[in-house]
Amino acid sequence: MTGMFVNLPVTDLERAKAFYEAIGFRINPLFTDHNAACVVVEEDHSYFMILVRDYFQTFTDLPIGNPAEAPSVSTAIFVDSRADVDKAVEDGLAAGGSEGRPAADYGFMYQRQLSDPDGNLLEFGWMDPVAASQGPEAFANQQQA
Numbered sequence: 001m002t003g004m005f006v007n008l009p010v011t012d013l014e015r016a017k018a019f020y021e022a023i024g025f026r027i028n029p030l031f032t033d034h035n036a037a038c039v040v041v042e043e044d045h046s047y048f049m050i051l052v053r054d055y056f057q058t059f060t061d062l063p064i065g066n067p068a069e070a071p072s073v074s075t076a077i078f079v080d081s082r083a084d085v086d087k088a089v090e091d092g093l094a095a096g097g098s099e100g101r102p103a104a105d106y107g108f109m110y111q112r113q114l115s116d117p118d119g120n121l122l123e124f125g126w127m128d129p130v131a132a133s134q135g136p137e138a139f140a141n142q143q144q145a
Contacts, residue, residue, distance in 0.1 A: 002045065003044070003045055003046070003047065004045065004046050004047070005047045005048070005049050006046075006047070006048050006049070006073075006075055007048075007049045007051055007056065007059070008048055008049070008050050008051065008067075008116070008118070008120045009051055009052075009053045009056040009064055009067070009118065009120075010050045010051065010052060010053070010116075010117075010118045010120075011052070011053060011118055012117070012118075013034070013035075013036075013037060013050065013052050015096065015117055016037070016050045016116065016117065016118065017032075017037050017039075017050065018095060018096075019092065019095045019096055019097060019116050019117055020037075020039045020048065020050065020116070022091050022092065022094065022095035023088045023091050023092045023095065023097075023114070023122075024087075024088055024091065025039045025040055025041055025048075026039075026040050027039060027040070028040050028047075031049075034052075035051060035052050035054075035055035036049055036050065036051045036052070036055060037049070037050050041077065048075075066119065067115075067118060067119035067120045067121065068115070068118065068119025069119070071119065071120075071121050073120075073121070074113070074121035074122070074123055075120075075121070075122055075123070076111075076122075076123040076124075076125055077122060077123070077124055077125070078124075078125045078126065078127060079124060079125070079126055080126070081126055082110045082126045084124075084126065085110055085111070085112055085124045085125060085126050086112070088114070088124045089112045089114045089124055092114045092116070092122075093114070095117075096116075096117040097114050097115055097116055097117060098114075098115045099112065099113060099114055099115070100113055100115060100121075101113050106136075107128075107139070107140075107143070108127060108128045108130075108131035108136045108139035108140070109125060109126070109127045109128070109131065109136075110125060110126045110127075111123050111124065111125040111126075112124050112125075130142050
């Protein structure tokens with residue numbers, strides 16, 4: 001079994017939980033308390049742990065940066081359609097997120113960037129199935145045929 005947990009510092013846990021639920025994820029109450037919440041991105045595989053900053057600090061002796069001022073990671077989440085990309089970002093904007101740059105449309109791939117209310121960067125994307133399995137050149141060849 002492979003699972004991935006991305007830990008994100010947040011300033012307001014309740015606001016962060018509401019944001020992540022608004023973009024289509026759910027909170028796992030079994031791994032949620034006053035310091036942290038487990039956000040299920042993909043059941044049995046991918047999760048965010050949103051941690052209040054003081055609790056996050058207990059995992060490192062290094063200072064925690066402010067992702068709104070100096071992001072150091074961007075988590076890309078690929079979904080099934082361009083419409084799903086747009087819905088996630090629009091729902092995130094309505095829940096207090098922001099979009100720092102315009103959508104990027106490469107033909108075979110479509111991406112939009114969304115920052116949560118604390119400035120943690122998420123990218124929602126869609127990739128054509130041919131490009132995903134065979135590479136962008138295969139997609140281009142398919143378009144020319």
